[in-house]
Amino acid sequence: MVWSKKLDSDLPLFNYDPIIYNDLVIQRIVDRGKLIAYDKETGDLVWEWTEAEDNYGVDGFKIGVYIKDNILITGWVNLTYAIDLENGVTLWEDKAETNAVAYYTGVKDKFVKYNYNPDIEYFIQVGNVYTGDFETIHHWQREDEYFIGNTLPLIFEWQEVEYIVWSQSKWGIVEGNYESHQFLHLYNLDERKLEWVSDTIPLQFGASGTAGLRPKFYDGQILLDNDAIYSYNVEDGSLEWWQYYGERFTSSRLTCAEGKVFANNNADFMIALDVHTGAEYWRTPTANSMSHIKYNDGKLYIAGGVDREARRNLFIIDSQTGEKLVSHRLPGTDLIGSFDDIIEVDPETGWVYAGDHEHLLCFDFGLE
Numbered sequence: 369m370v371w372s373k374k375l376d377s378d379l380p381l382f383n384y385d386p387i388i389y390n391d392l393v394i395q396r397i398v399d400r401g402k403l404i405a406y407d408k409e410t411g412d413l414v415w416e417w418t419e420a421e422d423n424y425g426v427d428g429f430k431i432g433v434y435i436k437d438n439i440l441i442t443g444w445v446n447l448t449y450a451i452d453l454e455n456g457v458t459l460w461e462d463k464a465e466t467n468a469v470a471y472y473t474g475v476k477d478k479f480v481k482y483n484y485n486p487d488i489e490y491f492i493q494v495g496n497v498y499t500g501d502f503e504t505i506h507h508w509q510r511e512d513e514y515f516i517g518n519t520l521p522l523i524f525e526w527q528e529v530e531y532i533v534w535s536q537s538k539w540g541i542v543e544g545n546y547e548s549h550q551f552l553h554l555y556n557l558d559e560r561k562l563e564w565v566s567d568t569i570p571l572q573f574g575a576s577g578t579a580g581l582r583p584k585f586y587d588g589q590i591l592l593d594n595d596a597i598y599s600y601n602v603e604d605g606s607l608e609w610w611q612y613y614g615e616r617f618t619s620s621r622l623t624c625a626e627g628k629v630f631a632n633n634n635a636d637f638m639i640a641l642d643v644h645t646g647a648e649y650w651r652t653p654t655a656n657s658m659s660h661i662k663y664n665d666g667k668l669y670i671a672g673g674v675d676r677e678a679r680r681n682l683f684i685i686d687s688q689t690g691e692k693l694v695s696h697r698l699p700g701t702d703l704i705g706s707f708d709d710i711i712e713v714d715p716e717t718g719w720v721y722a723g724d725h726e727h728l729l730c731f732d733f734g735l736e
Contacts, residue, residue, distance in 0.1 A: 370719060370730040371411035376400055380704065380725035384431055385660060386712040387440075389453055393712070393721050394440075395728045401427045403442075404728075405456060408714060408721075411730060415456030420444055432520070432582075434474030436497045441479050443470030448481070450500060460500040466491070471520045471582070478557075480523040480532055490518040492532060494557065505532070506555060506562070514538040514549075519578060523557070524585040526602055530557040533583050533590055535569065546574050552583075552590065552600055566605040572596055572612040586624035589643050593617040597631060599643060609646035613639075615656075623661040623668070626687060630668055632658050636675065638668070640690060650690030654683060659709045663687065664718070667735065671722045672709030680706035682722055684733060694733050698724055 375381055375397055387394040393408040401421025405414040420428025428449060429442040439459060440451040446464040451457070468483040477498060483491040492506040510516045521534040532555040539548040552566035569579045572595060580592025589608065592598040597617065598610040615635040623630045624643060632638045634656040640649040655673030662669040671682040684694035698705050708723035720731045 370409075370732050372727040372729045373406060373411050374727050375404070375723075376402075376726075381708070381723070382725065383708060383710050383723055384429070385662075385710045386721040386723075386728065387433065387435075388712050388714050388721070389435055389440075392453065393714075393728070393730070394453075395723075396427070396429050398427060401425075403429060403451070403456070405453070406728070408719070408730070409717075411728075417451060417456045417458075419458050419461075420447060420449065430470040432471035432473060434472045434479045434497070436474060436477065436479075439497055441472050441474065441495070441497060443468075443472070443481075445470060446483075448472075448495065448500070450497065462495075462500045462502065469520060473520075473522050473524075475523050475525050475530055478523060478530070480521045482518055482521055482534070484518065487515050490516070490536075492518075492521050492534065492555070494523070494532075505557065505560065506553075508536060514540040514547075517578070519580055520582050522583045522585060526585070526588070531555060531563070531602070532557055533585065535578070535580055535583070535592070537578060548574060550579055552580075552592070552605060554590075554602065554605060564605040566600060566607070569598065570607075570610060577616065582621055584622045584624055584629075586629070586643055587627065591622050591624065591629055591643070593622055593631060597622070597629065597641065597646070599629075599646065608644060611641075611646050621660055623663050625663045626666075628687070630661050630663070630687070632661060632670060638670070638685065638690070640687065649688075652685060652690040652692065655681060657709065659711045662711055662713050664713045664715050667693065667713075669711050669713050669720060671707045671711040680708075682707050682711070682720070682731075684720075684735065693735060696731075696733075 384396040394405045403417040434441040438453045446468040448462040450459040466483045489509045517537040519535040537550040550569040554563040556563045577594045584591040590600040596612040599608045617631045655675040658673035668685040682696045704724045712721045
């Protein structure tokens with residue numbers, strides 16, 4: 369362990385993944401309304417942000433953030449903030465008049481989110497990083513007896529064109545039976561038009577849940593997950609492959625690299641699949657309810673979860689073979705003794721940042 373910093377005395381803490389940016393590691397402390405920036409090499413405090421807690425009594429951040437030119441885009445429900453990462457000063461604030469989901473993805477000076485009135489209408493919005501101005505590019509309203517819903521939108525660039533992808537769902541009880549219909553949508557942001565809508569996304573069971581709450585894009589494919597993994601072609605919305613795995617992947621979501629999609633299943637295993645064919649390269653035992661998977665330099669990083677011994681781990685896994693290079697458990701001395709479901713890796717140093725429900729922890733595992 370290189371260093372550790374106690375985050376709060378009111379325990380336990382359940383935090384979001386640390387954020388690595390330049391010389392900083394930034395920890396978001398859930399239910400405390402704090403963003404704390406440390407020097408990533410020394411653990412020295414650089415700045416602390418508490419504006420949302422001070423003004424509204426809320427955290428001011430959720431899971432999804434976007435960073436551009438030293439500006440952190442983050443938010444809480446209908447609040448959106450732009451924070452200067454050099455000093456922790458708020459550059460602008462936006463307060464939406466409707467409900468909103470503060471999960472952001474971005475490309476260049478644009479980021480995307482959605483606002484909504486429950487079961488009535490949904491708005492896909494594109495924001496400007498520098499000004500905080502928003503534009504509604506898609507509005508969907510309930511038309512019949514079916515309830516409606518929306519997944520989180522993803523903005524990405526492909527062949528020099530900017531796109532936004534999301535799913536829309538309709539569900540309800542029809543003649544005593546539950547029905548759920550989900551459709552993937554691709555929007556061409558450059559031409560301001562809906563490029564295509566997919567056929568109904570297949571579900572293994574009615575209770576399989578939403579496919580792709582947080583969609584991913586990689587190498588021409590749009591990747592979704594629930595208790596299955598799906599790969600859609602960006603060109604025409606055709607489903608190239610999908611495979612059912614029994615339990616859900618929703619704890620870790622999907623990570624893509626090296627022509628593969630990596631996912632951690634709640635049945636206590638991680639898999640690596642070919643992104644274009646779905647062929648399985650390897651499968652290795654892990655645990656359920658773990659952190660997001662982080663990829664760096666041929667290695668996969670994941671922490672937390674509950675295995676059969678009811679203890680939490682930090683794994684570093686070879687992305688080519690599935691071999692565990694590191695399987696680490698915390699000692700109980702001066703630490704809670706189990707990993708939180710958070711992790712980040714610094715691509716410059718290879719150092720790993722994790723937590724134990726009380727501290728932010730920095731490790732050097734000495735891997736080349």
